[in-house]
Amino acid sequence: MKHPREVLLGAQAATVFLPVCDHYSGVEARMRKSLQLQAEMMQEFGACVFDVTLDCEDGAPVGGEAEHAAMVVALAALASEKARVAVRVHAVDHPAFESDMAVIAGKLARHLSHIMVPKVESVDDVIRAEQALLAASAGNLPLHVLIESPLAVRNAFEIAAHPRVQSLSFGLMDFVSAHGGAIPADGMSSQGQFTHPLVLRAKLEIASACHAHGKVPSHCVVTEFNDAAAMTGAARRAARELGYTRMWSIHPNQIRPILEAFAPSEAEIEDATKIIAAAARSDWAPISFDGKLHDRASYRYFWQVLERAHQTGRQLPAEAQMYFQAALQ
Structure with missing residues (x-):
């Protein structure tokens, strides 16, 4: 029996599956706690349900970039093989970028899931980052990029098309600041970021660019990290309304x-399991389920429901769980 990934996924679906949460920390004590929490939740869920991104851009003190990078290398090297650890380096035009890439990518190529590059304005920035990876003998590492300006939003489709790019994230705070006061401060809030037209347009452009090229759109931060309702509401809107399949966390309470x-x-998991099982029994030919016609287009959707359930550590029925124990996992 063919695996659903062989049958269903193609040009109309994401070509990579990432954990839905990307957790950032930039201070050594918080980095250590984040890595420990990741290990504990891997035990709890039986899968790595969030990435830990160690931050050099906002985490490194001015003048202490080299020391901070060395500390990040030491911490990341301690993570288990099943952990997913990434590093956000400085922007390509920052004086520390080249050394970040040489030290971090050069020493951690086998340990990191990806490198995050902030303030990417065009595909030329992606190419420069890729060249730095190759110079560091880290050609296997994917790049995640931050879209943080009106120009970057304008170029999002071209950036997403680059084969080295795996995911685009929206940098809300810098995006609002890049407008020189034309977007009010409320545009950075948990409510305003979903209502201001320019912010909402940017989010939709980034999500659309990612889906056009089979990449992962990652939603921005919610700064009100002690407001559980605000966090939950923003995450639901990002997932259900704007087409995002991943989101940033800046505090353990947000994960x-x-x-x-x-x-x-x-x-949804129950329906998806039944439909995929029925489709497999029919060799993926069209079927009727609850009075509705289903074919490979809808099978693809319901398979993605099961993929997302697995990514978020949900308990799957045996008929679905077997697919994630297969060699194709």
Whole structure:
């Protein structure tokens, strides 16, 4: 029996599956806690349900970039093989970028899941980052990029098309600041970021660019990290309304609300399992389910529901779980 990934996924679907949460920390003590929390939740869920991104851009003190990079290298090297650890380096035009890439990518190529590059304005910045990877003998590492300006939004489709790019993230705070006061401060809030037209347009452009090229759109931060309702509401809107399949966390309290918001419901998992099982029994020919016609287009959707359930650590029925124990995992 063919695996659903062989049959269903193609040009109309994402070509990579990432954890739905990307957790950032830039201070050594918080980095250590983040890595420990990741290990604990891997035990709890049986899968790595969030990435840990160690931050050099905002985490490194001015003048202490080299020391901070060395500390990041030492911490990341301690992570287990099953952990997913990334590093955000400085922007390509920052004096520390080249040394960041040489030290971090050069020493951690086998340990990192990806490198995050901030303030990418055009595909030329991606090419420069790729060249730095190759110079560091880290040609296997994917790049994630931050879209943080009106120009970057304008170039999002071209950036997403680059084969080295795996995911685009929206940098809300810098995007608002890049407008020189034309967007009010409320545009950075948990509510305003979903209502201001320019911010909302940028989010939609980034999501669309990613889906056009089979990449992963990653939603921006919610700064009100002690407001559980605001966090949950923003995550749900990002997942259900704007087409995002991943979101940033900047505090441990935000990780579980993101997992919950991006996870399918039990009813969705049950329906998806039944439809995929029936489709497999019919060799992926069209079927009728609850009075509705289903074919490979809808099978693809329901398979992606199961993929998302697995990514968020949800319990899967045996008929679905077997696909994630197969060699194609």
